Amino acid sequence: MRVRGLVKRYPNKVAVDGVDLDIHRGEVFALLGPNGAGKTTTVEILEGYRRADQGEIRVLGVDPARGDRVWRSRLGIVAQTSRDEAELSVAELVHHFAGYYPNPRDPDEVIASVGLTEKRRTRTRKLSGGQRRRLDVALGMVGNPELLFLDEPTTGFDPEARRQFWTLIENLRTAGTTILVTTHYLDEAEHLADRVGVIADGRMVEVATPEALGGRGARTARVSWLSADGMREIRTDEPTAEVARLMAQYGGSEVPELEVRRPSLEDIYLELIGAVAAAPELEGAAR
Ligand SMILES: Nc1ncnc2c1ncn2[C@@H]1O[C@H](COP(=O)(O)OP(=O)(O)OP(=O)(O)O)[C@@H](O)[C@H]1O
Missing domain, CATH: 3.10.20 (Ubiquitin-like (UB roll))
Structure with missing residues (x-):
């Protein structure tokens, strides 16, 4: 994925203000940033769900604004809000989604990998928040995507479920899936990501490995x-x-x-975010 000069304006807000981003094949990349920083807007543009106002974007070699069905079938998407299919069971929904893709994973294996085998006959409206989120992850991966977008995937997970999810992501990575994850959990980013990008106020503040962010290793x-x-x-x-x-x-x-x-990733992250908030000259003249 290659992004240059991405800009997205809403009527009252420049949500994304000139973001550059490269994500390499097979990499797990975590996008970090405070509420309203522009993470979801960026991700939704990369997925082809929103249109950029400016910028050059290539995702799997394609401009998302022109992505066709074949391109879309190569992506897996776990959005921030769940798809509402309340009356279907877990198994029905995952099997149903598998049918959309040319080369899906085995739905039952996917259900097992997210720890929902015991809930496979449960209607989705009866799942707990964390179980529903696991189902979202199952739906995102059942198509056997080359590139998986995960927007705050573990919100609502208990600690054990989060660890299981990390193992799942590690397995996907080993299988060669490229992953872009947004998260507010710094330990999650540190554990999973090859590189992290910190976005604040619509701008990319820094991209680095979790170990090197903000000169952390040398602190x-x-x-x-x-x-x-x-x-x-x-x-x-x-x-x-x-x-x-x-x-x-x-x-x-x-x-x-x-x-x-040494300073934790969270210490460094808060420093970077704090520096943006304290530096009014970073406010874009374009606003
Ligand atoms: N459809 C929209 N119309 C107008 N403004 C929007 C719209 N979507 C997002 N925004 C604004 O754009 C900014 C960036 O929002 P975005 O959802 O991308 O942030 P985020 O980094 O994903 O935040 P969070 O961590 O809370 O999910 C926010 O100020 C938000 O209010």
Whole structure:
């Protein structure tokens, strides 16, 4: 996928303001950003559901505004809101959707992979929020897509379901599926994504691996431990040397509650978002 200078204006708002984005085949890419940043608008343009006002866009080699049925059948989409088919059972709905695609996955295997086998005969209106979301994911993947869009896929999942979902995504990735996921869960992005893009106020602030975002790997570490006088914390660029010093000080025995910490992805993300909010010059003159 290749995007250059994507712009989308609504009557009162420039929702996407010159976004560039490259997503490589087989990659898991997480799009992060606060509410209203422009994530869903961007994703829906890439899916062909909304029209861009400006920009060059290629998704699987095609301009989404001109995407035909064959192109569409190569995509899997899990939108933010569920499709409403309340009277069908889980199995009926997944089998029904499989029929839309030329080369679908086995619907029963897909139902099993999202953990809904026990609910296969349940009408979709009787599913819990998290179960309904798992069904959405099943519908997105049953067509065996080359490229899967997941818009906040795990909202409403309990922690165990989220872990199961991560395994599912890892399996899809291993099978070669390219995945674009939007999420508000930083741990999810860190766990799943090869690269993350942070979008704020319609602009791409940074694209990097989760480890490198905001110069994270090079950031000062904090070494903390429980000393005789209470908790101590030292900021240092050489945490290994600091730990060695502590070990010597404690005569090689356990240093109580020793912890070495670098800024989390969430710390870095909040810094990036905060910098955009505090920098009025980033407000586009085009508005
Ligand atoms: N159909 C629309 N008409 C007018 N404004 C819209 C429309 N859709 C979105 N917007 C506005 O565009 C901006 C970007 O919205 P978008 O849904 O893309 O954000 P988002 O990053 O996906 O947010 P969230 O994390 O809350 O899902 C918001 O200010 C929103 O109010």
